[in-house]
Amino acid sequence: xxxxxxxxxxxxxxxxxxxxxxxxxxxxxxxxxxxxxxxxxxxxxxxxxxxxxxxxxxxxxxxxxxxxxxxxxxxxxxxxxxxxxxxxxxxxxxxxxxxxxxxxxxxxxxxxxxxxxxxxxxxxxxxxxxxxxxxxxxxxxxxxxxxxxxxxxxxxxxxxxxxxxxxxxxxxxxxxxxxxxxxxxxxxxxxxxxx
Amino acid sequence: xxxxxxxxxxxxxxxxxxxxxxxxxxxxxxxxxxxxxxxxxxxxxxxxxxxxxxxxxxxxxxxxxxxxxxxxxxxxxxxxxxxxxxxxxxxxxxxxxxxxxxxxxxxxxxxxxxxxxxxxxxxxxxxxxxxxxxxxxxxxxxxxxxxxxxxxxxxxxxxxxxxxxxxxxxxxxxxxxxxxxxxxxxxxxxxxxxx
Numbered sequence: 001x002x003x004x005x006x007x008x009x010x011x012x013x014x015x016x017x018x019x020x021x022x023x024x025x026x027x028x029x030x031x032x033x034x035x036x037x038x039x040x041x042x043x044x045x046x047x048x049x050x051x052x053x054x055x056x057x058x059x060x061x062x063x064x065x066x067x068x069x070x071x072x073x074x075x076x077x078x079x080x081x082x083x084x085x086x087x088x089x090x091x092x093x094x095x096x097x098x099x100x101x102x103x104x105x106x107x108x109x110x111x112x113x114x115x116x117x118x119x120x121x122x123x124x125x126x127x128x129x130x131x132x133x134x135x136x137x138x139x140x141x142x143x144x145x146x147x148x149x150x151x152x153x154x155x156x157x158x159x160x161x162x163x164x165x166x167x168x169x170x171x172x173x174x175x176x177x178x179x180x181x182x183x184x185x186x187x188x189x190x191x192x193x194x195x
Numbered sequence: 196x197x198x199x200x201x202x203x204x205x206x207x208x209x210x211x212x213x214x215x216x217x218x219x220x221x222x223x224x225x226x227x228x229x230x231x232x233x234x235x236x237x238x239x240x241x242x243x244x245x246x247x248x249x250x251x252x253x254x255x256x257x258x259x260x261x262x263x264x265x266x267x268x269x270x271x272x273x274x275x276x277x278x279x280x281x282x283x284x285x286x287x288x289x290x291x292x293x294x295x296x297x298x299x300x301x302x303x304x305x306x307x308x309x310x311x312x313x314x315x316x317x318x319x320x321x322x323x324x325x326x327x328x329x330x331x332x333x334x335x336x337x338x339x340x341x342x343x344x345x346x347x348x349x350x351x352x353x354x355x356x357x358x359x360x361x362x363x364x365x366x367x368x369x370x371x372x373x374x375x376x377x378x379x380x381x382x383x384x385x386x387x388x389x390x
Contacts, residue, residue: 048253058243060364064377071374071384169255179266182259185380189266 003032003194006175008163010041011090011097011110012053013171014069017118018184020111021078030191036106038097039163040090040156041171047164053087072184079119088117093124095147096133098155105136112136198227198389201370203358204305205236206285206292206319207248208366209264212309213379216273219302225386231301233292234358235285235351236366242359248282267379274314283312288319290342291328293350300331307331 007023009016027034045053055062066082073080093113100106112132116122130140146152163173167180174181176193200222204211222229240248250257261277268275288308295301307327311317325335341347358368362375369376371388 058364060362063362064364064375067375068377068381075384167255167258169253169259180259180262182263183380185378186263189270 003030004035005032005190005194006035006037008037008039008168008171008173008175009110010039010087010171011093011113011117011124012087013041014065014086014118015184016172017114018069018072018076018078019172019187020114022076023187024107026187026191030195032191032194034107036097036110037159038094038110038156039160039168039171040094041087043160044163044168044170048169055086079115081119081121083117083121085123088124090124092126092147093129095152095156096129096143098159099143099146099149099152103138105138109133109136109138198225199230200227200385200389201230201232203232203234203363203366203368203370205234205282205366206288206305206308206312207282208236209260209281209313210379211367212313213264213267213271213273214367214382215306215309217271218382221382221386225390227386227389229302231292231305232354233289233305233351234355234363234366235289236282238355239359239363239365243364250281274310276314276316278312278316280318283319285319287321287342288324290347290351291324291338293354294338294341294344294347298333300333304328304331304333 005023005027007019009020023034041053045051050057053062055065069082070080072078097106097110097113100109109132112135113124113129116128116132117124122128126144130144133140133143166175170182172182172184172187174187174190176190179190179193181187181190181193200218202214202218204215218229236248240246245252248257250260264277265275267273292301292305292308295304304327307330308319308324311323311327312319317323321339325339328335328338361370365377367377367379367382369382369385371385374385374388376382376385376388
């Protein structure tokens with residue numbers, strides 16, 4: 001039996017961070033494989049007429065989110081350092097993830113990128129992304145060159161277009177079979193759906 | 196020791212419905228008293244520049260919400276019938292709740308009003324609100340007259356102004372001491388905070 005859960009996320013999404021670090025252990029308990037699906041939230045928000053994160057557009061919600069994140073990280077035992085720049089530019093990190101395809105190092109790459117942003121308050125710029133690749137013993141220069149290719153740019157655009165087609169409106173979003181679940185708070189429900 | 200949780204809600208808010216029917220039993224387990232705080236979301240949304248519910252403004256999110264509500268109600272064992280009119284007009288029901296003050300029948304009144312809207316798909320109009328009052332052996336005519344008084348109209352406006360001052364941006368919202376929690380998914384965390 002091949003059970004899987006699709007995990008759609010943007011590296012700049014703070015609530016996706018909460019999942020990225022928890023999902024593999026939880027999925028394993030349900031005997032489910034995690035399909036990591038990085039995409040870009042920016043174009044999704046633009047389609048709603050927003051030029052940035054709703055946490056910036058809606059000030060009260062934004063203030064609350066930072067408070068909520070600190071509590072959630074404490075609850076889950078995750079490190080947390082609010083990033084000075086929010087949302088960060090996640091484009092390069094996402095292209096590298098697309099360039100990785102289904103490489104076995106992709107999940108660990110994703111976790112480390114999320115930690116950079118939300119536990120260390122560091123930019124997802126080229127030196128930092130390259131450093132993560134090096135830690136994983138993946139040749140940074142090779143991967144960065146692929147990440148910058150037309151093919152990968154197109155693949156990321158295609159991935160994001162798929163997100164819109166599947167009615168994704170935020171991140172994280174999970175698919176368990178044909179059922180869609182939105183938000184960190186629904187990860188357990190999504191896994192229950194598979195079981 | 197006097198432990199309490201404030202439960203801020205709008206009768207038209209579907210996610211508030213999920214709490215209204217669960218909160219007393221959960222709070223009792225934590226030895227906490229529930230302070231029912233009806234207010235109006237409409238003026239809060241207007242202050243954000245929205246003329247209706249975000250579930251109508253953001254189509255994809257709205258579609259998802261109906262699916263999510265059906266699943267959540269199944270999870271909690273709550274009755275569920277999607278209302279034909281959404282969001283309903285919750286003004287009269289809210290004024291009656293304000294007129295009730297801290298009357299012992301207020302929690303049961305709130306639950307029955309929520310059930311009318313989300314389990315029976317019935318309007319919160321005067322005959323239906325009066326019928327709920329009758330079921331609770333509260334004289335409908337007396338209560339409705341108070342509900343329509345200038346004093347109660349002002350009290351509801353004041354309550355909603357307080358919501359804005361306290362940076363409430365949606366419903367349900369809970370206060371456990373000075374900590375604010377937003378959304379049905381945070382009820383357990385809010386109660387944990389009190390404990």
